[in-house]
Amino acid sequence: MYFYILDPHNIPQKNFERQQTELQSLLTEFNVSGEMAKITPLRIIQDLVDTAASRGVKTLIACGTDETFNQMLAAVKDRDFTLGFIPFAPNTQLGRILGMDDLATCVKTIASRRTEKIDLAKIDNNYFISYLELGIGSQTNKPLGMLSSIKLFAGSALTEIKMRIDDAYTITSKTMGGLLVNTRGTKMCAGGAIGNPQDGFLDLLLIEKLSRMSAAKYKKEIENGCYENIPSATSVRCTKVEFLEPINYKISVDGIEVAKFPATVELLPQGLKMIVGKNRTF
């Protein structure tokens, strides 16, 4: 049985109600059985996941924003569920990664139950399937105008970052920022070795100081998180990263702070069974 967790948070009420009604009719049309539960101030996502587990549900579907899915992922902990995502907002990062665009596509995919095992990354007590952002990395997938992007990409201050990789070596780098990628969800650099969530590796990408000319030339690469295509960028494959210094340096996922230095990230290879669409980016 499928258990749909509906999250109205960050979605206009009219929009949410319309999507909920459309989802119900599509599920009926495609003969997909299941139960729906809405998050309320009294029924938080953890309660709903626990309820689903106690009823023997094997498949959880988060309906809402990226944040809904990330919260569901954290609530699942080590329990054995197959997870899915239906975006109720436009242009979600996870929707792009998983190839779950519009409601009809999502329900069709769920009905055909196309699943893939993917790597799951853990930072302290949070889980993620996309990427962590450091410094200028938080601009990934957030298109900017030409002038403001050049100003930002060429003018960002450098921070000396220290990390321990795979318990084997220490990296020190003066950087504008970077990404720790499980998968990216950008079409521009999809299909390459970097950012494949099924290869058992994380990819650490760091970007160094850029001139105004380079910032203009590589604007698209920066916006799409394809740092490996920028000369002088660093790209390292790893399974464990300990962010050491500077203390309290912000780490975010899709612009939302999830941790601060010091923090440890570990990869759980093939740790998650996901329902994925045909247009997924991996």
Next chain:
Amino acid sequence: MDRKQQESLSQASESIVGPSVKIDGDLKSQGNLRIDGTVTGKVKTSQNLYVGESANISADVEAENAVIGGTVQGNIKVTGALILGKTGRLLGDMICGTLQVEEGAYFAGKCQMKDSGNKIEPISEDK
């Protein structure tokens, strides 16, 4: 390995150490590796290694093929081709399958190459 192959080797790298990066410890890679920064410790890859002009490596190095364009202080063991480029500086011993040293390169150490197996036969007196 010609110039085109060298360029494709440097561009196809899965792991890249940028110029401002300092690495301390054992850097191991299962794919192609390009180093433009500073490394202290050990460097090992089961595939190709490209050491850029700005690189400064104080480590023993192991790779399948290697192009050295920067400074390496340590011993190099390469099973295939080793190219010491015109800007390359190697202060250490090398073991390699084949060797190419470009004009301008600096090398201080011992060099040992794999025996190709071609036996040199003594000239017979009958002839």
